[in-house]
Amino acid sequence: MTHQRRTSWILHAVLIVASLIVAFPILFALLKSTQIRSVVLSPSLIPGPAFLENVRNVFLNANLLIFMRNSFIVAIAVTVGKTLLSLMAGMALVYFRFPFKRFVFGMILLTLMIPVEVLIVPLFDVISLQPPGTWEEWWAWLQRPDRILFQPAEYGFGWANTYFAMIVPFLASATGTFLFRQHFMAIPRSLADASRIDGATPWQFLQRVLIPMSWNTIGALAVIEFVYVWNQYLWPKVIIRREELQVVQVGLNLIIGTGEGVEWGYVMAGAVLSLVPPLIVFMLLQEQFMRGFALSESK
Amino acid sequence: MKDNAAFTSRVLPWLLLLPSFIILLVFIYYPAIQAWVLSLHRSNLFLGTRRFVGFDNFTFMFTGTLSAKYIQVVVQTFAYGALVVGLGLGISVVLATLASQDIRGARIYRLLLIWPFALSPAVAGTIFLFMFNPDIGSVNEVLDALFGIKPRWLDTPYLAFSLVVIASVWKNLGYNIVFYLAALQNVPKELNEAAAIDGAGPIQRFFRITFPMLSPMTFFLLFTNLTFAFFESFGLIDIVTKGGPVGPEPFDAAGLTTTMIYQVTLDGFGGSGNTGIAAALGNIILLFTAIITVLQFRYGGRRVQYGDN
Numbered sequence: 001m002t003h004q005r006r007t008s009w010i011l012h013a014v015l016i017v018a019s020l021i022v023a024f025p026i027l028f029a030l031l032k033s034t035q036i037r038s039v040v041l042s043p044s045l046i047p048g049p050a051f052l053e054n055v056r057n058v059f060l061n062a063n064l065l066i067f068m069r070n071s072f073i074v075a076i077a078v079t080v081g082k083t084l085l086s087l088m089a090g091m092a093l094v095y096f097r098f099p100f101k102r103f104v105f106g107m108i109l110l111t112l113m114i115p116v117e118v119l120i121v122p123l124f125d126v127i128s129l130q131p132p133g134t135w136e137e138w139w140a141w142l143q144r145p146d147r148i149l150f151q152p153a154e155y156g157f158g159w160a161n162t163y164f165a166m167i168v169p170f171l172a173s174a175t176g177t178f179l180f181r182q183h184f185m186a187i188p189r190s191l192a193d194a195s196r197i198d199g200a201t202p203w204q205f206l207q208r209v210l211i212p213m214s215w216n217t218i219g220a221l222a223v224i225e226f227v228y229v230w231n232q233y234l235w236p237k238v239i240i241r242r243e244e245l246q247v248v249q250v251g252l253n254l255i256i257g258t259g260e261g262v263e264w265g266y267v268m269a270g271a272v273l274s275l276v277p278p279l280i281v282f283m284l285l286q287e288q289f290m291r292g293f294a295l296s297e298s299k
Numbered sequence: 300m301k302d303n304a305a306f307t308s309r310v311l312p313w314l315l316l317l318p319s320f321i322i323l324l325v326f327i328y329y330p331a332i333q334a335w336v337l338s339l340h341r342s343n344l345f346l347g348t349r350r351f352v353g354f355d356n357f358t359f360m361f362t363g364t365l366s367a368k369y370i371q372v373v374v375q376t377f378a379y380g381a382l383v384v385g386l387g388l389g390i391s392v393v394l395a396t397l398a399s400q401d402i403r404g405a406r407i408y409r410l411l412l413i414w415p416f417a418l419s420p421a422v423a424g425t426i427f428l429f430m431f432n433p434d435i436g437s438v439n440e441v442l443d444a445l446f447g448i449k450p451r452w453l454d455t456p457y458l459a460f461s462l463v464v465i466a467s468v469w470k471n472l473g474y475n476i477v478f479y480l481a482a483l484q485n486v487p488k489e490l491n492e493a494a495a496i497d498g499a500g501p502i503q504r505f506f507r508i509t510f511p512m513l514s515p516m517t518f519f520l521l522f523t524n525l526t527f528a529f530f531e532s533f534g535l536i537d538i539v540t541k542g543g544p545v546g547p548e549p550f551d552a553a554g555l556t557t558t559m560i561y562q563v564t565l566d567g568f569g570g571s572g573n574t575g576i577a578a579a580l581g582n583i584i585l586l587f588t589a590i591i592t593v594l595q596f597r598y599g600g601r602r603v604q605y606g607d608n
Contacts, residue, residue: 007501008402018394019411022472025426026415028437032429043437043444085322088315096312097304104316111327113592117530117560118585121567121577122333123326152340152349153333172322185303192305202306231419233534234560238568249421253538256425264429271422278417290481 026275033269040265054269058255062263064270066244067251072277074166074247075229081171082225083218089172090180091206095192105181112174117234122153127165127239129156165239166247170229176221183217184210219288227278248274334585337578349575356579367552369562369580375550376558379464380528387468387475387524388517394472395479396509409480415473420531423470424538428453431462453539456546456555463539463556467532475520482516483509522595529584533560559584 032040033055035048059065092098093105116123132138132155141147141155159165187210195205211218233249240246243254252274255267282289338356340349360369398408431438431452439449452458486509494504510517536542542557542565553562559580567577 011397011400011402012404015394015397015408015412018397019408022412022415022469025423025430025469026418028430029426041435043440085319089319092312092315094303095306096308096315098309098312104320108319108323111323113589114327114331114585115526115530115588116327117533118563118581118588119327119330119334121563121574121581122330122337124567125333125337126326126330149332150336152336168322169326172319172327177319187303189303189305192303196305202308202311205306227417231417231421231531231534233419233421233537234530234564237537238564249419249534252421252425256428256538264435267425268429271425274422275415275418278419279414282414282417290484 058266067248071248086176089177094184128160216292219285220292391475420534424535427466
């Protein structure tokens with residue numbers, strides 16, 4: 001008994017220390033964001049009275065409000081779009097029979113191997129080059145597949161410095177399609193047959209059966225996508241060069257800026273605030289996330 | 300292919316797939332082809348033209364005047380990746396196992412360990428940059444007061460490299476522990492209990508039962524953590540060290556924390572206009588990523604993909 005008590009005591013000690021290490025840098029940032037300017041640069045960890053002032057300053061004077069708004073627009077658009085598109089693709093792959101299905105699924109899955117980051121150089125051209133000026137130019141370009149395939153891109157979307165550049169390329173998801181496909185295949189076939197016999201259209205089946213049965217998968221996917229998009233750094237940094245359109249991850253670095261006189265109190269307040277939205281999404285959907293995951297794991 | 304095809308329609312499945320298809324075609328497959336096209340061209344910054352040069356960009360990287368730089372970048376990317384994956388997964392699997400024991404407050408410990416799940420590389424970098432700032436950072440203030448030392452964390456080569464590794468491992472802890480905890484829910488309790496009755500100690504049980512049972516998850520996390528090390532770590536590195544500082548011999552050809560993706564952005568967007576080289580290096584990363592993905596699918600079995608792209 002004493003032996004067991006000692007192990008459990010050690011267990012608690014290890015877990016408490018680990019929890020502290022995991023939390024420490026964030027707590028540090030939180031405490032620093034409450035301190036007045038003269039204390040911020042000292043090692044003091046005593047909470048100060050300046051939290052609201054730092055927040056107001058970083059929000060208004062350092063543009064954090066604008067960065068956060070941009071991140072919200074992009075993250076919500078991508079999360080909703082990705083979930084919708086992969087739900088549709090998953091449904092097509094499971095509930096319909098059509099030629100080249102295996103090939104189509106393979107083509108979608110293959111993109112798992114190609115992270116967007118590795119394509120930034122060509123993607124930058126595709127997004128930022130200007131589209132053809134006239135329909136004639138368009139037509140001439142489309143008629144030359146060798147030019148399209150074997151020569152550097154001549155035309156693009158002209159989307160540099162727009163939300164489109166940060167949203168549209170990310171709307172399809174191999175992960176999401178794969179998840180929904182796995183989930184749908186685990187739903188008994190009899191359900192779909194029953195709906196069809198009852199005269200339900202595929203649309204009604206989706207609405208009344210599939211979506212209500214998929215909340216765990218949708219929740220799990222939403223968490224992953226939202227966090228992924230919210231945390232993106234490299235692509236927005238490259239494609240967005242106007243400060244008023246920049247997202248929060250790159251914006252933080254703009255607040256640090258260059259040279260002397262960094263307002264670290266503001267920066268820490270910004271860092272803490274930027275953690276709040278994904279944390280809320282995670283906490284709200286944590287149950288679905290773990291369940292959606294545990295279920296697909298046990299298959 | 301196994302399906303539950305209950306509906307018949309010629310058009311509808313294609314309509315449902317069309318949006319995903321267009322996006323993947325235009326923004327993944329077309330740029331992937333363009334990556335190869337660009338890597339076979341060299342651009343002229345002044346004329347704004349591109350000239351076909353065959354595989355010159357590739358041979359230049361590994362045999363040209365700057366080969367030392369590119370080889371160093373590849374080597375240190377793998378060293379960084381191995382450290383981040385090894386340390387990160389090792390620590391996470393132990394902590395997740397401990398937090399899933401039947402002890403009082405286990406739920407609270409689990410929550411305390413996973414809440415920074417959504418931490419971003421950029422925010423992790425920002426906080427570390429401030430904490431370890433050699434002149435005004437709190438870490439040095441404390442070290443100075445206690446031992447009278449002020450290490451130059453950000454510009455001493457090996458210190459900066461270690462700092463980036465530590466920040467990356469820390470950043471990934473919450474993420475890794477979440478997934479290990481989810482997988483641990485599926486390890487049957489009876490197995491551990493039976494082994495305990497047979498006299499297996501906790502450490503033996505961990506290595507003989509828990510860890511092997513978790514191996515599909517370990518494979519999955521190996522993949523996502525390597526993806527992090529290869530790509531997403533960019534934000535952290537960009538903020539903390541900007542790819543520097545230049546290492547001691549023989550690592551003096553490039554910044555010691557310059558990873559391959561960092562070098563790609565330096566070449567592609569750093570003003571030198573080396574898009575050909577950047578695209579070529581990008582393709583080399585793509586090859587590594589493809590190999591790792593194939594390995595993960597082969598040895599990880601048919602597991603759920605939870606990383607994203």
